[in-house]
Amino acid sequence: MAARPRLRIAEPRHGSLPVLLLVLTLVTGVIDAISLLTLGRVFVASMTGNVIVTGFALAGVPEFSLVTSLGALVAFLCGAAAGGLLVDRITDRGLLLRAVIPIEWLLLAACLVMVVVWPPAVDSAPTVTVAVVAAAAMGMQNAVARRIAVPDLNTSVVSMSMIGLAADHRHSSPQTAVRRVLAVLSLLTGAIVGAVLVRTVGSAPAFGLILVLLTGVGGAAHLMLRRGADWEG
Secondary structure, eight states: OOOOOOOOSSOGGGTTHHHHHHHHHHHHHHHHHHHHHHTTSOOSSOHHHHHHHHHHHHTTOTTSOHHHHHHHHHHHHHHHHHHHHHHHHOOSHHHHHHHHHHHHHHHHHHHHHHHHHSOOOTTOHHHHHHHHHHHHHHHHHHHHHHHHOOTTOOSSOOHHHHHHHHHSTTTSOHHHHHHHHHHHHHHHHHHHHHHHHHHHTOHHHHHHHHHHHHHHHHHHHHHHHHHOOSSOO
């Protein structure tokens, strides 16, 4: 009897990259849970949400911090610009991912140190700084994910994945449907885990989890590159 083909979550040319990007999507859920619940109701990874939050702040809604949301927007753009410089210099997708992870790790490690030394308080200078640094890190991550270009896995926005699930279900392949579902579930799981950690033990352990996840992604990318990447450059 012939072996049943395994259901992949991306085309063969992407190899293991979708798995790594799904972990980064999980990171997005965790970090936006931290920022939304402790840094002044701001998103540092999902800029669609942050534009809306900025609108609320401009309208004078007291629960939202204009300084923090604007700072996160600017920092995200700066991080994306820095990520663009990496994209221009490194053409291989695996090498690019391996290059950005240590930078992102250091930025978010700095955030961990700041929330330990200065517990988050809305509109305080340390809290705004944490939001700005975290947003810069996520801007870099998103720029690199855009270059890696695995369909439906941009690590931060799942709106198009959900639209695809609903609107294209008759024409999509099973692997496409699975990839879209996993993108949504990864972001959802990250948000749940992040919220539970923030509410029970604080934002520092949540940042610690992010650093562990990033270490895993960076280490996996490094090992795969040494052994021979299973994706196309």
